[in-house]
Amino acid sequence: MNHGVMNYSDTSIVASTVAPFLSLESVRKTYPGVVALDGFSMEVRPGEVIGLVGENGAGKSTLMKILGGVTRPDTGTITVDGVAHDGLTVEASLSSGIAFVHQELNLFENLDVAANIFFGREPLRAGPLKLVDRAKLRIMVAPLLKRVGANFSADAPVASLSLAQQQMVEIAKALSIKARLVILDEPTSSLPLAETDKLLDVIKALKAEGISVIFISHRLHEVERVADRVVVLRDGMLAGTLPKSAINHDQMVKLMIGRMLKEREKAAESARAPGGVALSAKAVRTSAYPDRPVDLDVRHGEILGLAGLVGSGRTELARVLFGIDERFGGSVKLDGKDLALGSAADAVASGIFLVPEDRKLTGILLDLSIAQNISLPNLPAHARRSLVSASAEVATAEKQKANLGIKAPSVATRTGTLSGGNQQKVVLGKWLAMNPKVMILDEPTRGIDIGAKAEIYGLMRALADAGVAVLMISSDMEEVIGVSDRIAVMHEGQISGILDKDDFSQENVLLLAVGKKPN
Amino acid sequence: MSKKDLGLLILILVVGTVVAIINPRFLLPINLANTSNLIGLFGILSIGQAFVIITGGIELSVGSVVALLGTLFIDFIAVRGMDWPLAFVLIIALGAVIGLVHGWLITRLKLQPFVVTLCGLLIYRGVARFYTADGTAGFGFGQNFPDLEFLTAGRSYGVPNSFIALIVISIVMWVVLHRSVFGRYLYAIGKNEEAAKYSGIRTGRVVMAAYVICGVLTALSAIYFAMYTRSISPASHGQFYELYAIAAAVLGGFSLRGGEGSLIGVILGTVLLQELQNLVNLLGIPSSLNFAVMGGVILIGVLVDQQWGVFRARRLMLDATRKGVAGAPAE
Numbered sequence: 138m139n140h141g142v143m144n145y146s147d148t149s150i151v152a153s154t155v156a157p158f159l160s161l162e163s164v165r166k167t168y169p170g171v172v173a174l175d176g177f178s179m180e181v182r183p184g185e186v187i188g189l190v191g192e193n194g195a196g197k198s199t200l201m202k203i204l205g206g207v208t209r210p211d212t213g214t215i216t217v218d219g220v221a222h223d224g225l226t227v228e229a230s231l232s233s234g235i236a237f238v239h240q241e242l243n244l245f246e247n248l249d250v251a252a253n254i255f256f257g258r259e260p261l262r263a264g265p266l267k268l269v270d271r272a273k274l275r276i277m278v279a280p281l282l283k284r285v286g287a288n289f290s291a292d293a294p295v296a297s298l299s300l301a302q303q304q305m306v307e308i309a310k311a312l313s314i315k316a317r318l319v320i321l322d323e324p325t326s327s328l329p330l331a332e333t334d335k336l337l338d339v340i341k342a343l344k345a346e347g348i349s350v351i352f353i354s355h356r357l358h359e360v361e362r363v364a365d366r367v368v369v370l371r372d373g374m375l376a377g378t379l380p381k382s383a384i385n386h387d388q389m390v391k392l393m394i395g396r397m398l399k400e401r402e403k404a405a406e407s408a409r410a411p412g413g414v415a416l417s418a419k420a421v422r423t424s425a426y427p428d429r430p431v432d433l434d435v436r437h438g439e440i441l442g443l444a445g446l447v448g449s450g451r452t453e454l455a456r457v458l459f460g461i462d463e464r465f466g467g468s469v470k471l472d473g474k475d476l477a478l479g480s481a482a483d484a485v486a487s488g489i490f491l492v493p494e495d496r497k498l499t500g501i502l503l504d505l506s507i508a509q510n511i512s513l514p515n516l517p518a519h520a521r522r523s524l525v526s527a528s529a530e531v532a533t534a535e536k537q538k539a540n541l542g543i544k545a546p547s548v549a550t551r552t553g554t555l556s557g558g559n560q561q562k563v564v565l566g567k568w569l570a571m572n573p574k575v576m577i578l579d580e581p582t583r584g585i586d587i588g589a590k591a592e593i594y595g596l597m598r599a600l601a602d603a604g605v606a607v608l609m610i611s612s613d614m615e616e617v618i619g620v621s622d623r624i625a626v627m628h629e630g631q632i633s634g635i636l637d638k639d640d641f642s643q644e645n646v647l648l649l650a651v652g653k654k655p656n
Numbered sequence: 657m658s659k660k661d662l663g664l665l666i667l668i669l670v671v672g673t674v675v676a677i678i679n680p681r682f683l684l685p686i687n688l689a690n691t692s693n694l695i696g697l698f699g700i701l702s703i704g705q706a707f708v709i710i711t712g713g714i715e716l717s718v719g720s721v722v723a724l725l726g727t728l729f730i731d732f733i734a735v736r737g738m739d740w741p742l743a744f745v746l747i748i749a750l751g752a753v754i755g756l757v758h759g760w761l762i763t764r765l766k767l768q769p770f771v772v773t774l775c776g777l778l779i780y781r782g783v784a785r786f787y788t789a790d791g792t793a794g795f796g797f798g799q800n801f802p803d804l805e806f807l808t809a810g811r812s813y814g815v816p817n818s819f820i821a822l823i824v825i826s827i828v829m830w831v832v833l834h835r836s837v838f839g840r841y842l843y844a845i846g847k848n849e850e851a852a853k854y855s856g857i858r859t860g861r862v863v864m865a866a867y868v869i870c871g872v873l874t875a876l877s878a879i880y881f882a883m884y885t886r887s888i889s890p891a892s893h894g895q896f897y898e899l900y901a902i903a904a905a906v907l908g909g910f911s912l913r914g915g916e917g918s919l920i921g922v923i924l925g926t927v928l929l930q931e932l933q934n935l936v937n938l939l940g941i942p943s944s945l946n947f948a949v950m951g952g953v954i955l956i957g958v959l960v961d962q963q964w965g966v967f968r969a970r971r972l973m974l975d976a977t978r979k980g981v982a983g984a985p986a987e
Contacts, residue, residue, distance in 0.1 A: 461853065485856030499854040504847045504915065513844060514855040516837045524835045567855065 156219065157182045158317055158349050159204075159235075164213030166199050173199040174210070175373045181318060184347040186340060188364030190357065190389055192586045196373040197353055201322065205237060206230035218317075236311030240323040242303050246296040250287075251278040253295055254310045281309040284346070285339050300447075301332030308339055318349040323584070325356055328612075331446055331651075337363045355586065357386045358615055369393055386615075394588060411622065412437035413472075415606035416458065416489065416575045421467035423453040426630025430467055433625060433632060435575060435606040440597055442621030443610045444646050450630040451610045452494055455577050458608075459491040460484040471574065485514050488574030492564050492581055494610075496557070500564040503553030507545055508534035510552050511567040537566030542592065558589025565596060576600055579610045594620050614643050628652040657920055660909045660961070664924040667957075671931055679938045689816055691934050693809075696818030697880050698900055699926045703829050704873030705901035706922040707866045710833070710846045712914025713762065713769035715867065717776030718901055721754060721874045722894030724784040726882035730793040733801065740804045744879060751875020752868050754780075759864030777898070784890035794887030808883035818880050822923075825873070830919040842866060846915030903954050904929055909961070928953075 157180040166174040174196045181187055191197050202208040203215070209224030216222070217233040225233075244253050251274050252259070260273040278291040285305045289298055295306060304324055311319050321340070325333045333356075340350050340363050354360050360367060367379040369392040377392040415437045420430035431454055435441045443451050456462040458469060460478040469476045471487055478484055484491070493499040501510050512519045512530040519529040534548035541562040545555055552563050561581065568576065578597065582590045597620065601607050611617045617624055624636040626649035634649040645655035657665075676682045701718060708715045725747050732743035754776070761772045810817050833839040841862045844852040853859050882888060906912070907928055908921030932953055936946050 459854075480858060481853055482856045482858045491854065493854055498848070499850045502844055502848050502851045505844065509840070509844075510855075513840075513852070513857070516840060520837045523837050524831070525837055525840055 155183055157216075158218060160216045161203075162214045162216070164200075164203065164210045164215065166203065166208065166210045172373050174203070177213075177370075177373070177375050179368050179375070179378075181349045181351065183317070183349055184344050186344050186350045186352060186363055186365045188360035188367040188384070189351050189353045189370070190355075190360060190367060190393060191370030191376070192393055192588060195370040195393070197370055199373075200370070201237070201320065201353075204230060204235055204320065231314065234315055234317035236314060236316035236319050238304060238307040238311060238319060238321045238324060242300075242307055244295045244303055244306060247294065249292050249294050250282070250289065250298075250306055250309075251275060251291040253306055254278055254281060254313050258313075277313075278309075281312050284312055284342065285309050286335070286342060299332060301328050301335050304328075304336055305339060308343070312348075316348060318351065319343060320351045320353070322353045323355065324352070325354060325359055328447075333359060355584075356613065357389050360384070360389065361386060390587065411439035412604060415472060416608070417470040417473075418454075418458060419468045419470070421454070421457055421469060422465035423450055423457050423630070424462055424465065425450040425453040427465045429630035431627075431630070431632055435608050437604045437606050438601050439622040440601050440607040440609055440620055442617040442624040443608060443627065444612075444614075444617045444624055445627035445633075445650050447612060449627040449650070451627050452579055454627070455491060455579050455608070455610055458484070458575075458577060459489060461491075485571075488572065490514075490568035490571070490573045490576050492561070492568070492576070492578040494579040494583070496560055496564060501552050501560055501567075503551070505552060506549045507538065507543065507552055507555075507563055507566075508548040510563050511537055511548075511570055514567055515571050533570050534566070537570055540569065541566050541596070556586075556589075558585040558592075561585055561589070561593065565593070569596075569600075573600065573605050575606045575608065577608045577610075580612065581609060582611075582613070582616060614646065617646060618643065626650050658909075658918060661918060661920045661924060664908065664921065664928065668924060668928050668931060671928070671935065675931070675935050675938060682934065682938055685814060687934070687938075689811065689814060691930055692819040693816035693884070694933070695927055695930045696816055696820075696822040697877055697884060698897070698904065698930060699822040699923055700818075700825055700873050700877040700880065701897060702901040702904040702922050702926045703825060703919065704870035704877075705898070706905045706908070706910060706917060706919065707829075707833070707842065707873075708769070708870045709902070709905050709910045709912060710842050710914060710917055711863050711866045712846050712849070712912075713863065713866070714773060714902065714912065715758070715870050715874075716770065716773040716898050717754070717758070717780055718870075718874050718898035719894040719896055720777045720780035720784065721751065721871070722878040722881055722897050723888065723890045724780040724787075725750060725875050725878035726885075726888050726893060727784045727788055727793045727890050729879050729882050730795065730888060731787070733804075734793070734795045734799055740801050744804075747879055748872055748875045751871040751873075751878070753871070754875075755868035755871020756864065758871070759867035762867070763860035763863050773898075781890070784893075788888075788890055790891060792887055792889045805883060808880050818884070821876075821880070825876075826919060826923055833919050838862065838865065843915055846913075848915075900926075900929060903950065907954055907957055 159181040160179070162178050164174055164177045165172070177196070177200070189197060199208070203210050204225065206225035206227040206229055214221050214223065215225060222229065245256065248256070255274060255277065260270040260277065262268045262270045275291055282291060285308050287302070287305050287309070289302055295303060298306065308319060324336055328336060337359065340352060343350055352360065352363060361384050364384060365381050367384050367389060369376040369379070369389060371393060379388055413436060414434045416435040418431060418433045420432065422428070422430050433454070445451050453462060457464045460481045460483045464478065469478055471489065476483065476487055497503060502513070505513070508530045511534045516525065519526055519533065531548055537543070538545070538548055543559050543562045543566065545559060552560055555563070582593055585593070597607050597609065601622070609620065618641050622638065624641060624646060626633050626636070626646055628650055629652065633652055634655060636645055636649070636655065640655060648655050672682070681687055701722070705715055705718060728750070729743055729747045732738040732746065733740045758772050758776060761767045762769050807817055812820060833842065841852065841857050844855070844857065845859050845862055849859055881894065885893065904925035905917060905922050906925070908917060908923070908925030910917030910922065929950060932950055933946065936943060936949055941949065
């Protein structure tokens with residue numbers, strides 16, 4: 138993308154003089170018993186990128202529903218392109234050029250890019266058979282892909298694309314319906330660094346074309362990079378608007394939660410010097426890179442951050458260390474003793490626990506209660522003569538619920554009904570109840586709001602202080618640098634370098650992640 | 657007893673009342689004893705199936721196993737003169753081995769349960785027919801096994817011993833399924849096998865154990881069926897029994913996706929199926945319509961259950977909206 142600083146400021150000058158594309162005025166939406174939005178007003182000008190931030194439950198979803206025409210506000214006015222409405226319908230929202238790119242992508246993985254973009258609107262050949270006119274389709278798709286800066290072909294099956302590329306397809310789809318406002322809901326939450334950059338470039342490209350963007354994200358440094366204005370929601374109300382010059386992390390956090398958080402400082406201070414090596418992997422090879430041996434030591438009492446691009450083999454390494462994946466050679470030692478690690482059960486028996494990347498698929502059982510989830514890995518200890526003791530389960534769970542501050546009516550609550558942060562605490566709780574020696578956390582704060590994030594950092598630090606070896610995989614640069622005692626960086630299946638605290642910097646991590654030497 | 661089970665029980669009682677009013681012979685002791693004998697035989701089989709279904713698997717070879725093991729049992733005691741307790745133990749062990757092989761193929765070699773047990777269905781049927789050279793296995797004239805006959809086909813206080821056996825097995829298996837560590841593992845694996853694995857459960861072993869339990873219970877019912885019919889033509893004996901078992905489980909609230917269902921449910925499912933069979937006979941419905949009646953009732957049952965679930969989910973959502981939870985999304 139070649140949209141430099143000059144271009145950038147030019148458009149914002151133009152933008153401020155032009156009538157807003159969308160404006161909301163005193164929008165109020167109540168659900169019986171709760172005010173989801175209260176007297177909320179905002180404006181989106183053509184070519185403006187709005188960062189929309191707020192904690193979970195702040196009203197972002199309700200706002201999205203109103204803009205998408207899924208729900209009507211009780212009072213207030215929505216003006217789109219100069220036309221005032223009391224509320225939008227789905228059709229009105231679509232036809233006025235509002236397009237959504239959701240966190241969970243709505244693509245057909247088995248179809249190619251072109252078919253996805255024009256799904257249901259394919260150009261047809263003349264004749265009774267209504268065959269798709271592939272040639273015309275390709276001509277229609279080409280300019281769209283160019284506009285989003287796609288580096289893939291229109292014939293590529295969507296399944297073969299990276300997540301960021303899939304998001305580009307979604308955005309191209311939005312462009313194909315002549316969108317004038319693209320709303321991106323947490324687009325980067327599962328993207329690795331390099332891919333995030335690509336996506337932010339696409340946003341800048343949209344902006345340069347005069348298309349407005351609402352960018353919703355928990356990743357505040359990305360909001361910082363791309364937004365012209367930040368709108369902060371708190372408890373259904375506008376907590377504040379930050380102009381370009383005032384956008385910074387601490388200000389956003391302050392407005393979001395109404396106070397300053399010391400999460401990073403808190404996580405950074407380590408109470409003790411790290412002890413001896415707890416977990417030691419020697420020449421371990423994983424399914425992702427069977428020809429690349431990995432050596433890695435995690436010490437008692439430290440948080441070792443494992444950074445790297447998605448696909449660099451971090452998750453696979455974690456899975457091998459936890460015994461889920463087969464190990465292709467090498468050895469794993471815990472406190473000097475060799476481990477067989479034929480299954481996760483072996484790892485659990487030795488005190489190596491994993492908080493997996495995909496909470497809902499592998500971290501917890503959504504249909505089981507909090508208590509049943511927490512007791513599951515250690516069920517025999519909650520049983521007498523092989524019969525499960527419900528009271529023992531409840532006792533363990535109550536302890537973890539209090540300890541972790543899990544917000545739920547009771548430990549009998551189904552975990553599926555909990556928020557992401559609380560679900561993650563249940564995953565943590567089941568391992569904390571068993572005295573971990575090594576705790577591996579794969580993207581532990583993905584999709585979790587900022588308050589719960591700080592609590593999870595605090596927990597990781599408390600674990601380390603108690604002598605547990607903590608290995609944290611994270612694609613969130615702020616997190617890796619803010620939380621870790623040391624950072625190991627992976628590149629294409631190998632550890633490309635280990636940084637000590639003094640050498641921590643985004644640049645160094647990034648250089649190692651792409652296989653270069655740090656400064 | 658869950659609401660679902662209670663609903664099924666009420667259905668059984670309503671159908672029973674209607675049949676009894678139309679044809680009072682339904683309540684004759686001889687009819688009730690015959691029906692409860694069949695409930696016993698099919699119940700044992702269905703409990704085994706239920707253990708497999710709860711893991712998200714399926715066992716299609718049940719009918720063929722009933723034929724093969726029944727044939728072997730009669731052959732062992734009637735032709736080879738083996739002591740019946742020894743033959744009994746041998747048959748049960750064979751059932752366990754069949755279950756173990758199925759479980760091994762499914763968990764270790766990652767074959768699909770449907771495929772493995774479908775092959776089993778074909779293989780055991782073929783072997784059984786080959787073993788008797790497509791003849792009939794039966795007892796010779798005057799051959800009697802009083803103890804065995806009493807235990808399998810006899811009655812105590814007018815109640816068929818097979819039915820009593822079902823009750824005993826049900827109680828034991830209820831404890832195993834609903835109260836034991838193993839039972840919890842079964843449910844966890846049925847709900848989400850990956851997550852169970854990530855919690856350190858040796859899921860392969862648990863699933864294998866479920867197939868072994870199914871094999872053992874199928875073997876036991878094979879002996880009961882053999883002693884009930886007393887002669888077996890392996891080409892047709894036990895045909896479709898796997899479907900009776902699956903139908904009983906589905907009627908009893910089991911999900912074929914796994915992780916759902918109760919032991920009481922599968923027993924009640926078996927009772928309802930046998931009641932329907934009996935109804936066809938007693939109400940003079942042409943017996944050729946037998947399967948059609950059964951299929952129709954199962955379809956209606958599942959439909960009502962599913963629609964009820966949709967209705968309840970909607971009501972829950974409405975309630976939640978009224979309480980104002982909808983303003984605060986889960987994520």
